[in-house]
Amino acid sequence: MCDSCGCDLTPDHSHDSKVIDVHQSLLAANTAMAEKNRVHIEKMGAVAINMISSPGSGKTTLLEKTIEAMKDRLRIGVIEGDIETDRDAARIRAKGVPVIQLTTGGACHLDAAQIHKGLHLLEKEPGGDQLDLLVIENVGNLVCPATFDLGEHHRVVLVSVPEGPDKPAKYPKAFISSQVFIISKTDLLPYFDFPVEEAKAEALQLNPNLLVMDLSATSGEGFEQWLHYLTTICQK
Amino acid sequence: MHEMSLVQGLLSQLHELAREHNKTKVITVCMDIGPLSGVVIDSFQFGFDILSAEDPLTRSASLVIESTPATYLCCGCGKRIEEELKPEACPACSETLLSPEGGDDIILRQVQME
Numbered sequence: 001m002c003d004s005c006g007c008d009l010t011p012d013h014s015h016d017s018k019v020i021d022v023h024q025s026l027l028a029a030n031t032a033m034a035e036k037n038r039v040h041i042e043k044m045g046a047v048a049i050n051m052i053s054s055p056g057s058g059k060t061t062l063l064e065k066t067i068e069a070m071k072d073r074l075r076i077g078v079i080e081g082d083i084e085t086d087r088d089a090a091r092i093r094a095k096g097v098p099v100i101q102l103t104t105g106g107a108c109h110l111d112a113a114q115i116h117k118g119l120h121l122l123e124k125e126p127g128g129d130q131l132d133l134l135v136i137e138n139v140g141n142l143v144c145p146a147t148f149d150l151g152e153h154h155r156v157v158l159v160s161v162p163e164g165p166d167k168p169a170k171y172p173k174a175f176i177s178s179q180v181f182i183i184s185k186t187d188l189l190p191y192f193d194f195p196v197e198e199a200k201a202e203a204l205q206l207n208p209n210l211l212v213m214d215l216s217a218t219s220g221e222g223f224e225q226w227l228h229y230l231t232t233i234c235q236k
Numbered sequence: 237m238h239e240m241s242l243v244q245g246l247l248s249q250l251h252e253l254a255r256e257h258n259k260t261k262v263i264t265v266c267m268d269i270g271p272l273s274g275v276v277i278d279s280f281q282f283g284f285d286i287l288s289a290e291d292p293l294t295r296s297a298s299l300v301i302e303s304t305p306a307t308y309l310c311c312g313c314g315k316r317i318e319e320e321l322k323p324e325a326c327p328a329c330s331e332t333l334l335s336p337e338g339g340d341d342i343i344l345r346q347v348q349m350e
Contacts, residue, residue, distance in 0.1 A: 016347060018257055018259060018348070018349055018350065019346060020257060020346065020349065021345070022344045022347055024344070025343050025344075026242050026249070027342055029245065065258065108237060109241075143238070144274075147238055147275070148238070172272070173274035176272055204333065205332060206336075208333045208334075208335045216307035
């Protein structure tokens with residue numbers, strides 16, 4: 001430590017300069033916007049979930065099946081995040097719920113400022129301003145989205161059976177910051193080496209508070225537990 | 237590679253600080269980055285090197301990154317263990333379920349400007 005000014009730098013620097021103590025998170029602006037989003041979402045009457053996974057883990061299919069099963073009971077709205085195209089939004093729109101597509105144009109994650117914009121766009125969609133459940137489907141990426149609070153109430157991370165069971169160990173941040181871990185595409189278990197119990201145990205080692213479920217959106221196996229979870233969080 | 241967008245946020249914060257303190261050149265930037273922040277320190281450094289070189293304010297700035305420890309709460313005996321790398325088991329009771337607390341900071345601690 002420098003004796004002259006008490007800064008953490010080497011002692012040979014010039015003292016024409018000024019040392020400024022900042023102590024502020026680089027994510028402070030994002031976090032402040034996320035807090036505003038949370039208030040905004042609550043004013044819409046909704047509970048928000050942020051779905052994170054690698055590309056192709058089945059987020060959109062899970063969402064389609066969820067809407068089919070729940071749309072008579074819950075008012076669901078969706079914000080889709082992708083790097084390019086509105087294909088996912090088109091799939092969700094076909095299920096008859098309000099949806100908007102955010103394209104990041106290359107960025108590997110959604111941030112709170114994009115969701116702020118997305119909420120205003122969603123409110124202009126028919127039925128988009130009064131919701132019970134808002135689902136934010138993040139850009140397919142198991143790394144970067146985990147760092148950015150969007151204003152969600154719950155975070156859900158998915159790993160599909162073909163991806164293999166080592167994802168929690170390799171990409172810990174997404175699992176540490178989530179409340180729910182879904183092992184998806186369990187209808188493919190006969191064709192892949194995916195020890196479900198080991199994967200669950202490994203995820204719980206990282207985050208003992210995770211709610212873990214395994215399901216197949218295609219066969220419907222294990223789906224009740226997911227629907228029950230959504231019903232429970234929307235009652236709060 | 238979200239480190240790039242974090243570095244962009246850092247640079248705009250440095251511009252604000254320079255305006256506020258009437259300075260034109262950043263000499264050193266000190267950051268604390270936790271082991272559970274999801275930030276790869278090498279990638280952050282790489283992003284900083286590229287983006288800071290394009291900007292007159294930061295062209296000659298050096299970046300100092302310190303890794304801060306995380307705390308792990310033992311689900312067995314409730315002991316809090318402070319480590320940079322997650323321990324295999326609780327040193328007190330050998331429980332392997334350890335719940336992480338903190339360690340996810342990405343903090344701009346100190347800036348030296350002239």
